[in-house]
Amino acid sequence: MKIGLAQINSTVGDFEGNTQKILAALEKLKAADLVVFPESALCGYPQQDLLDYPSFADKAESYAERIAAKAPGANFLLGSIEKNRDSGKPFRNVALWISNGKIQARYFKRLLPTYDVFDEDRFFEPGRSPLLLDFRGEKIAVTICEDIWNEAGGAKLENRYHQTPLADCKGASLILNLSASPFEFAKIRSKRGMLESISKKYRVPFVYVNCVGANDGIIFDGRSYVWNGEGEILAEGKSYEEDHLIVDVKSGTASAEMLPSSMEETREIYDALVLGIRDYCRKQGFSSVVLGLSGGIDSSVVACLAADAIGVENVVGVLLPSRFTSAESNQDAIEMAKIMQNPIHIFMIEDVFQAYLRTMSKAFEGVAADVTEENLQSRSRAGILMALSNKFNHLLLTTGNKSELAVGYCTLYGDMCGGLAPLSDVYKEQVYALGREANRRLQRIPERVFTKAPTAELRAHQTDQDTLPPYARLDAILKKILEDFQSFEQLVEAGFDPVEVKKIFHWIRTSEHKRFQMPLGLKVSSKAFGIGRRIPIVHEFFEKLDASR
């Protein structure tokens, strides 16, 4: 039996555009006996509160009928959403089995992820029974994404649900899974292991079709798989781009070249971020981006990612030096600006900064300079960058990284400004690694950017490490707090300095209000700032330093 894998890039709510993609895929894959689309291919994933609009489900249902009618010769499984006609939550996450121009059967997703970025219990009523299709001599079990993740080797979810969908699929000769499974680096390997274990456990061919592309901050990496019944991969879809494969699951001949998964963390994250930037620009209608180049590693890496995403000619890098900017920083920033193949813009912020100080001189009379003046410089820069964004319709890219966002070492309405923050889920040490990866692809970032001490240059002789612990240690502690959910006591027991750990908890807590207003970030870890991490602004749980807020 020949299975077509339609690894497509849908846009949320774009019923017309997604329908065209679906019909085109059916045409490309017409040699297949059966075509499998990703989860929610028709409506895009995640739909979130667009589902509050009854017209959303109406459209999903009418477009599904239309697609069925337009492809009378095709047999396919299409991911979508529908109204729930029984009691319970108002909708169903559904796989439609379409054949002979009609919807012949429906499978309702049974395990509904409701953690991190997932909110499926918010809208969907779970299915309670399997779907086994009798088709051309095969007995085909249909599942959707999470339905297979409570198997051993899955996402430690064994205990979370009260159903085990695959256990109800006894007698299946083929298992299909329609997925919308977001990229996280650590998941690539574990997912592959889990899929392999399913193929081995049930001893039947197994087809996993994942979507690709980015919707808001969630990046889908594609990388669909076909396994035979012995735990061997017959085919793998491309990573980070659309793909259309036909695989004979019985004879085991792959239609596509066997692509080895590189599994190299930095390369994968680099590719994921490039896709995230590209799709945000494309789906929002931006053809160019602007960013401030400081001569530091963060802005250099964002410039490279953007260049690789939308073309170096569409990236505008500007310099915004102050009296505290060193000659080295300016040189390194100009080196980066040169690669953009655009006129180099340099805006001195001194004039704006001085105008602010003049304007406030009376109010600030007799009060010592403090972080206020540092923030004013950062905000002067932001005013200029946003003006360029407004005037020329460039998307402003934010250059901050996860480490500084976590501890609040950044200025709200200053360097935090922008429409997209490519590095907001990337720790500082990882940013350096991404810089190396950028240079491996094309030598661009000056060597000095990797070796000089990182600095915000908001006062004389300032370096990040005047305030923060060394990044290697800071990043290690942050990961334990943010992603492993360790407590102060656990970290101290593990040997970290109590004073330092307390300070970091304090910083995280007192910068929650800043992150509440941060730009959309691209998610690459198991816990990114944004919709998947819902920590209250006002709380007394994390440790705090005395006599401060």
Place this chain on the structure above:
Amino acid sequence: MKIGLAQINSTVGDFEGNTQKILAALEKLKAADLVVFPESALCGYPQQDLLDYPSFADKAESYAERIAAKAPGANFLLGSIEKNRDSGKPFRNVALWISNGKIQARYFKRLLPTYDVFDEDRFFEPGRSPLLLDFRGEKIAVTICEDIWNEAGGAKLENRYHQTPLADCKGASLILNLSASPFEFAKIRSKRGMLESISKKYRVPFVYVNCVGANDGIIFDGRSYVWNGEGEILAEGKSYEEDHLIVDVKSGTASAEMLPSSMEETREIYDALVLGIRDYCRKQGFSSVVLGLSGGIDSSVVACLAADAIGVENVVGVLLPSRFTSAESNQDAIEMAKIMQNPIHIFMIEDVFQAYLRTMSKAFEGVAADVTEENLQSRSRAGILMALSNKFNHLLLTTGNKSELAVGYCTLYGDMCGGLAPLSDVYKEQVYALGREANRRLQRIPERVFTKAPTAELRAHQTDQDTLPPYARLDAILKKILEDFQSFEQLVEAGFDPVEVKKIFHWIRTSEHKRFQMPLGLKVSSKAFGIGRRIPIVHEFFEKLDASR
């Protein structure tokens, strides 16, 4: 039987502080046979992703034991959270029955709200069985908040759940409900009706204890109730403040004065917003606020709300005029500034604005002035306000309203700056009503502020209605889109102008990225911008105007 109602104001994660409040309430209510606390009184509500930290549940459990031991003579029901020791989601939303210094029984919340601001399915495994306590001759049914909301007359939830908790409480002689039910104006009346219908249907006394106070943007209005078995109110807790009542549910004598609910929309919303501002300041450690006074209705109302929340002496109102600011605006702003009893600060933004234009003159050469220059003025103001906030540790209040936020008639990093947006869930027409209410309490806002045309004053002779439809019509359409989830087609069918409706959908869609970065807002409607409204930034569902993004 004498029931004590402990209507307290808990802070999320403040186990020490909440414990003190709980012990103090038990002392105050020691004449009661049994004391009832609100839902999650021990840990605060909502806990959100603090639950990801295992130490959160550990603390909740150990503090519950400690409270039990410290109040050996009290009998009480305490709302908290616990680890789930069975399969399923990791935690339980629990009511602990504590008597003789020990936890004697546990009731697990059965209906878990997962919509709007509620995310309970994210963490909690639902209970499946009732708890009926035999205590001093009564059979007492225990329920938690949502457990009673699928009764007829509830929140149209009849069909959403597969359990009907009260139906399993046959034989109960008294029903208790521990709640953390957020304020929405429209809910006051419907809630009261629903509670009344429960009391009538089950014909037993019914005690409803709600928490009070604000956590992040959610405001709890208190207003606990005791009903006898004939649908009559025996007692009502205070609105918007803590209260401790003892009510004999059998003899029907109330310990507190019978407070009539005013049910007057504007007054209720005014009081709710005052509480929201007060609690955000108090729980975040701010003793003063700053805001820009434009002479318009929004900033005038925010000034009054803030004055009523934290005292007029703690509100700093500043004027930030430009060349486009009219004499009338300045006069009206000064009138408002005078009531603040603080020195009046006036910062002309011209110097900063001109510095920006000079700095960018080359880049903008030959390009016509547009919204960029308008935004620069707004951002110049924001730079000054944030500097005042940084320098003097004032919380910056954002003055924008729901109407302008909805259509994006506001400047990101400009007038959208601030730590708290009191009016972000209040339509423009409602803002005028709140202004009248402010003056009813104390004559403060000049009459002209109500009668002159609203304007952003970012260019000469500008008024809001150059761009927007009249607010009465805009607000009506926005409510239908944002809160009633109507489609373009439905609105056109209802007689609204298709061109105007399309434009409004377009504006909502193209300003989603701005609201993504808006400050924390206070929720007073059924659908506020923020965590309870999760519309993707990138989507193609809402209508858009051609040839623009």
